[in-house]
Amino acid sequence: MAAVYDLKQREISVKERGCFTVALSGGSLISFLGKLYEAPYDKTVDWTKWYVLWTDERAVSKSHPDSNYKLTKDNFLSKVPILNNHVYSINDNLTVEDAAMQYEFAIRQLVKARILNVSSINDCPKFDLVLLSVGSNGSVASLFPHHPALEQSDDWITYITDSSEPPPERITFTLPVINSASNVVMLASGEDKATAMHFAVDGSGEEFDASAVPACLVRPVDGKLVWFMDMLAASKLQLSG
Numbered sequence: 001m002a003a004v005y006d007l008k009q010r011e012i013s014v015k016e017r018g019c020f021t022v023a024l025s026g027g028s029l030i031s032f033l034g035k036l037y038e039a040p041y042d043k044t045v046d047w048t049k050w051y052v053l054w055t056d057e058r059a060v061s062k063s064h065p066d067s068n069y070k071l072t073k074d075n076f077l078s079k080v081p082i083l084n085n086h087v088y089s090i091n092d093n094l095t096v097e098d099a100a101m102q103y104e105f106a107i108r109q110l111v112k113a114r115i116l117n118v119s120s121i122n123d124c125p126k127f128d129l130v131l132l133s134v135g136s137n138g139s140v141a142s143l144f145p146h147h148p149a150l151e152q153s154d155d156w157i158t159y160i161t162d163s164s165e166p167p168p169e170r171i172t173f174t175l176p177v178i179n180s181a182s183n184v185v186m187l188a189s190g191e192d193k194a195t196a197m198h199f200a201v202d203g204s205g206e207e208f209d210a211s212a213v214p215a216c217l218v219r220p221v222d223g224k225l226v227w228f229m230d231m232l233a234a235s236k237l238q239l240s241g
């Protein structure tokens with residue numbers, strides 16, 4: 001995945017603020033992060049500057065196989081020297097409502113400490129990088145097709161109790177936060193993503209309902225969007241015009 005992210009962008013963030021803030025979703029993208037602890041990146045990345053957060057979490061314990069934290073810990077964090085106090089996971093001992101509030105508070109503290117920038121357009125936190133693995137239904141983070149959470153713009157973090165994919169309870173970034181990032185990378189791999197990718201990339205026109213494919217609603221307001229897909233996920237693209 002082009003080493004996940006342009007090395008220069010990381011260097012710019014580190015030079016400007018002395019840190020690099022990344023929000024990770026769960027899903028298949030986590031296995032691609034492995035490239036970052038292989039040569040040459042293992043020598044060039046300054047891991048001590050990284051701050052890691054999650055775009056969303058499922059309401060399960062951190063040791064549960066469905067936990068996005070566990071997935072990231074097992075496949076990435078346990079292999080790289082990111083500082084423990086730079087890892088901001090979502091509390092698994094609270095109700096989703098309280099965990100969402102607590103997580104938003106933690107993000108506000110990072111903004112106060114100037115570890116996280118703020119968007120000049122909407123006052124949302126401005127992550128250096130948001131990495132999203134797109135679901136087979138076109139979901140991003142824990143924002144699912146036609147769900148009212150897609151409309152949420154008052155809060156940075158919200159929660160849902162009726163996810164169309166198990167488990168039903170989740171905590172998630174809202175779209176304004178995703179769209180305020182400096183860089184958003186969307187990843188889709190596998191044939192089960194092909195229909196969603198077709199709508200996400202080719203879907204347009206008055207009749208197209210973007211809320212049916214939340215990935216379509218990812219449009220950074222003042223940042224870059226990069227898509228990575230494998231041949232199977234891209235197999236239904238029309239790429240006309």
Ligand SMILES: O=C1O[C@H](COP(=O)(O)O)[C@@H](O)[C@H](O)[C@H]1O
Nearest residue numbers: 025026027028133134135136141
């Ligand atoms: O439930 C979730 O799934 C999506 C997509 O995962 P994938 O395995 O189809 O790549 C993920 O991005 C999200 O963070 C997670 O909570």
